[in-house]
Amino acid sequence: MNVVQLPVFNPPLKGFLRWAYTLSITSGHEESMPWYYSNFIQWSCTSKILDGDRQFYVDFFRGKPNELNFNNPFLLTCSVNYSILDSLAVDAWPKFFADQIRNGYYCVVFLDESKLSTAACYQKHHFPHHLFIYGFDWDQRIFYVSMFDNKEVYRNLQISFQEFQDAIHSMRHLLKEKYTDDHHTYFYKYEPHFPYPFDTTSVIDQLQDYLDGETHLNRINYIYDNEQAFGIKVYDYLQMYFDAAEKNDPRLKDRNDLRNLHVIWEHKKMMSDRIGYMVEKGIIPYDEELVEGCKDIAKRAMKLRDQYIRHKIREDKKMFEMVKIRLDQFKNEELVLLQKLINMLDKKLVVI
Template identity: 75%
Template sequence: MRAVQLPISNPPLKGFLRWAYTLSITSIHEETIPWYFSNFIQLSCKKTFLEDGRQFYFDFFRGKPNELNFNNPFLLTCSVNYTILEFLPLDAWPQFFADQIRSGYYCVVFLDESRLSPAAAYQKEPFPHHLFLYGFDLDQAIFDASMFDHTGVYRNLQIPFTEFQDAVHSMRHLLKEGVKADHHTYFYKYEPHSPYPFDRTAAVDQLRDYLNGETHLNRINYNPDEEQAFGLKVYDYLQMYFDAVESNDSRLGDRSDVRHLHVLWEHKKMMSERIDYLVAEGIIPYDEELADGYRDITKRAMKLRDQYIRHEIRADKDVFERLRLRFDQFRKEEPVLLQKLIALLEGST
């Protein structure tokens, strides 16, 4: 076969590539949906971003390791580093990855994205990043890929073999010079899991962790990071971050990042969709206050994100007061709704 495309879906979460890449593989399969709605409840963020001057980090949390690293039960995962791939001549890389795709493996390749023309970092400073490959065409000499493009939109596009090789060559140089660390290249094959019904216990545990601002996920292997905040406590640090942006605090590792508000919206959207799923599946009875409450929070979170995007185009200082207002509202409203959801889940066993 001179051209192959493995099946993918439009991923339900796109805030960070670890979710977009893996969920674009699994979400197309109906049998993964109960697992999906049993998870993606917890949030975490970095607490010490002002003290150490590092970038503020805010995302879904599913324990450690992260989703690229053997954390999805429906994906058979292999990973290699550049040391293992050192034997592979640069001109053999396109064929090697085409062969893996032909064998049913989706490829997530660690390379220098500044050499890829659709990327925001194109022809700028080196930008080590993971690129998702799900297809190829040998006659056109292109890979079918998914990535965040120069506008920050996650989309499917085509990467010429020549750009791919240039990005790999640059990454090899960065590693050899010790400028960057190797974050590995991953290969994923979808493998149907044994039946995975919705897990009430796992969901309730995560909901309680979220309410209590803590985590118990995978503690058998990892202690919680003291520099991370969890659950409802993330609102304190989101507020701290945007206060620092407003005051142009010199300690900030990044000046302004709308992704934090996008992830916040995705979390509320996910919670609202989970409630709809639980009702549709007969797992909990319909509760108007719960369903409408999270729909309303979701709408306000989306509006907040969109207002901030407009602020970045045309400055609107009032947006920071709206951020404070919304964070306070969500912090007060969510516990009431989540306690109700927990009661419904525990009462439905």
């Protein structure tokens, strides 16, 4: 087999690649949908916004461990680090990964993306990052990959074996110089071992955590510090962030306003889609206030993101005021709508 492409699907979440990569494998499989809609409820953000040390981000939260590492029950996961792969000559890496793909494994390789001509950082600055590889053409000497391209659009692309080797070689050098830690390389095979029913109890727990602004996920293994905020409290930190962004506060590290707004939209769309799924499957009855309310939040969140894109092209001095107004609206509306959803799910459990 000189050409192999494993099936990939358009992932429903793209704000961070830890979600996009694994969901691009599983989201096209109907049997994974109950698990998908039972998850991706909580979110978190960094609480130290102006210390100049960490970039502020907001993201879905599913517990402390790395999402790439054994967190999707439909994926058989293996991981290795550069110490294990050190005995492999750089020019042998293409065959090694092609062999894994032949065996049905998707590969997520930790490398220096600045050596890839498809990347936004190409020849600009080192960028240790994970690259998703789902196929190859041995005759053309290319890998089929998914990534954010040089216009920061997530899509499927092709990279040459030579660029791949250059990115590996550079990554080895960066690790030797202690420029970064080794974030490991992962291999995934889709294996649905057992049915995963929709987990009403887990959904209620996550929703309650969200409204309480806390998390109980995986506390048996990790103690949570005060550098993260959860659930409804995230809105307060988003307000602080955009206030600082409006003032161009120099203490903000690596600003990424647009990604934050994109993740806000993904989070609201995910909740709206989940409610639609629960109604469709008869888990909850149709309720116009709940369904249309969450749908409207998602629409306004998408519009807010799109308005910000236009603001980046042609400055709109009212943009930051609009962001703050919308964030307040989303927070206040969710307090009502999500409590209503919890009550509906509680009634479902009592009936069962």
